[in-house]
Amino acid sequence: MIEFKSVELDGVRYVILRESLFEQLCRKAGVEEEPGLGNAGPTEPGFDLDRATLSEKIIRRRRASGLSQAELARRAGIRPETLNRIERGKSTPDFKTVRKLVVAINAAERDSVNQVPTRATEKEPKHGD
């Protein structure tokens, strides 16, 4: 069980947990820690943490729409290897790539929602005819 406290400041919820536990979670998520970030603003290093949540979200939404990695990569117009690295948290995609993925995932989710079970659309020989 992870022990933590949560606080709310200006409508935003924050979590407070032991630093050693935070380091464990980062290691588990495959996220590299960077010491000395105390005075860093929302700059590049923060996107190291982004990799773990981004890959989890992409995988979850991809699977929910019934897409394989290859299919999502094709729809997004990116290489399958690129998507694979993103989903494994091995690379942080740039804004353009994330946008392509979002567009493709949203379209797949819409298709998934709109999918209505139908009989076969191709003409089949009728039995007895």
Added chain:
Amino acid sequence: MATETDSSHLAGLTREGVLRIVSEIVGEQMGIAPDNLRENTALEADLGCDSLDVTEIVMETEEHFDLTTPNETDEIPQTIADIVDGVLQLAGQSGT
């Protein structure tokens, strides 16, 4: 780049108006009351947005204002003000 579309809906855009809309979009995406958001609210550091959230916020904003970010843009907005600035810049281009 400006597109050949009717930009009359952008004529009365004010910074305050854009900020209100963007705050609503960000609030809806992140489950936060828009009143708690400020221009200098950092999307990642303050709200915990990841790049997927930011991208969806940007796309939702574009759809609302009927604007399109140029393909060559690869800058990720860091704050709500960045998104507001982007909208006003594109709206200004559309109006010229």
